[in-house]
Amino acid sequence: MSTQPGLPHDPLSVTLPLDKELVLKVIPMPADCNANGDIFGGWVMAQVDLAGSVIPARYAEGRMATVAVNEFIFKQPVRVGDILSFYSELTRIGRTSITVKVEVYAERFHSQGRYVKVTEASLTYVAIDDTGQPRPLPVASPPRPL
Numbered sequence: 001m002s003t004q005p006g007l008p009h010d011p012l013s014v015t016l017p018l019d020k021e022l023v024l025k026v027i028p029m030p031a032d033c034n035a036n037g038d039i040f041g042g043w044v045m046a047q048v049d050l051a052g053s054v055i056p057a058r059y060a061e062g063r064m065a066t067v068a069v070n071e072f073i074f075k076q077p078v079r080v081g082d083i084l085s086f087y088s089e090l091t092r093i094g095r096t097s098i099t100v101k102v103e104v105y106a107e108r109f110h111s112q113g114r115y116v117k118v119t120e121a122s123l124t125y126v127a128i129d130d131t132g133q134p135r136p137l138p139v140a141s142p143p144r145p146l
């Protein structure tokens with residue numbers, strides 16, 4: 001981890017990953033809060049599930065399902081108005097399944113340009129057929145987005 005150049009030192013501030021793909025950006029709203037006023041963990045998990053599905057969708061080319069959340073770590077709280085950036089990378093391709101790592105970075109409401117890593121997770125998705133059964137992945141090497 002390193003600090004953002006040109007900004008005051010903040011021990012939690014990190015640089016964004018260059019080796020992962022930005023797959024989602026979203027801003028949580030007051031309706032997404034828990035009783036403490038922070039963002040509800042289940043809301044973050046839903047966003048991570050959506051973000052994590054982006055890369056697997058290129059391989060599955062069709063219906064798929066989340067089969068496992070292998071790891072999920074809430075490192076820092078998420079707050080209303082944070083700009084959340086979801087970065088993802090492929091970590092494993094199997095016969096019918098794809099596993100990705102997702103990292104979530106928050107730009108706090110009053111400190112734009114500084115990023116705090118709030119969440120990281122590993123999820124596995126399975127390509128499924130019309131009856132909901134696993135099917136072999138049709139795409140070995142999908143084109144990368146521009």
Ligand SMILES: CC(C)(COP(=O)(O)OP(=O)(O)OC[C@H]1O[C@@H](n2cnc3c(N)ncnc32)[C@H](O)[C@@H]1OP(=O)(O)O)[C@@H](O)C(=O)NCCC(=O)NCCS
Nearest residue numbers: 065066067068093094095096097098124126128132133134
């Ligand atoms: C996804 C589903 C079709 C898989 O069926 P299954 O009988 O477990 O399938 P298999 O045992 O053949 O495994 C299929 C693939 O998933 C992987 N897998 C299964 N369980 C896993 C687990 N706990 N963790 C990681 N990968 C897993 C297998 O390794 C296999 O991958 P591979 O073919 O690339 O080697 C079935 O479990 C299902 O329908 N689950 C519900 C999915 C769902 O509704 N998700 C949304 C939650 S609300």
